[in-house]
Amino acid sequence: MHDSERELLFDEWAEHYDESVNEWSRGFPFEGYEAVLDEIARLAHPKPGLSVLDVGIGTGRLAERFVNAGCEVWGMDFSSRMLAKVHEKLPQVELVKADLLGHWPLPSDRRFDRIVSAYVFHEFDLESKTRLISTLAGHHLVEHGRMVIGDVSFPSEYVRDQASEKWAEIWDKDESYWAADEAREALHRVGLEAYYHQVSICGGVYVIEIDGEQA
Numbered sequence: 001m002h003d004s005e006r007e008l009l010f011d012e013w014a015e016h017y018d019e020s021v022n023e024w025s026r027g028f029p030f031e032g033y034e035a036v037l038d039e040i041a042r043l044a045h046p047k048p049g050l051s052v053l054d055v056g057i058g059t060g061r062l063a064e065r066f067v068n069a070g071c072e073v074w075g076m077d078f079s080s081r082m083l084a085k086v087h088e089k090l091p092q093v094e095l096v097k098a099d100l101l102g103h104w105p106l107p108s109d110r111r112f113d114r115i116v117s118a119y120v121f122h123e124f125d126l127e128s129k130t131r132l133i134s135t136l137a138g139h140h141l142v143e144h145g146r147m148v149i150g151d152v153s154f155p156s157e158y159v160r161d162q163a164s165e166k167w168a169e170i171w172d173k174d175e176s177y178w179a180a181d182e183a184r185e186a187l188h189r190v191g192l193e194a195y196y197h198q199v200s201i202c203g204g205v206y207v208i209e210i211d212g213e214q215a
């Protein structure tokens, strides 16, 4: 599917996104959705005044946790209708419409204290995930900053393979669900150490710090 078609798909989903994730929060792939978002926020250690970039902000479900903590929040997404939803709910959030894999609209020296994301990176294959995380960490995170990413994820390739059999009927072969062992290895190869927390049966959170400290 082309990026423009995916964009349209998310535009259509925007209207009922909040209801659908609430409804699907039991079972694959959204099991533990709220707990994953809570864990991202907890591990990001939000404080008033911190600058936070939420990549793939959707309707703002993760971003609202940082707004409530007094952070200065920016959100990026390629779906205009998702961004419109955020604007209705959280007008204080600075919104940027962009394809995360396309032209990067932020100034190359614009850095954030935290970069966070929820349920977005499974859209990208492992190579694209690694490249995007590396670019974000290298160009848009402050020194001693922290990136926290939660998504559909399994502790290992073995567990992911088992899950793909268990949920064969609803497993989307076009999506690249995370396996922590392969992702940590791929990130290590580009000089980044990631720490992983499994939150639900199919949801987990990655923490990446450019100074190498643990979460």
Ligand SMILES: C[S@@+](CC[C@H](N)C(=O)[O-])C[C@H]1O[C@@H](n2cnc3c(N)ncnc32)[C@H](O)[C@@H]1O
Residues within 6 Å of the ligand: 010, 011, 055, 056, 057, 058, 059, 060, 061, 062, 076, 077, 078, 079, 082, 098, 099, 100, 101, 117, 118, 119, 120, 123
């Ligand atoms: C499943 S939703 C997650 C939204 C939100 N982060 C949450 O947890 O509820 C995925 C979001 O990523 C956005 N997205 C997917 N691929 C993208 C891309 N290539 N560039 C920018 N945004 C993208 C979609 O428009 C959508 O808002």
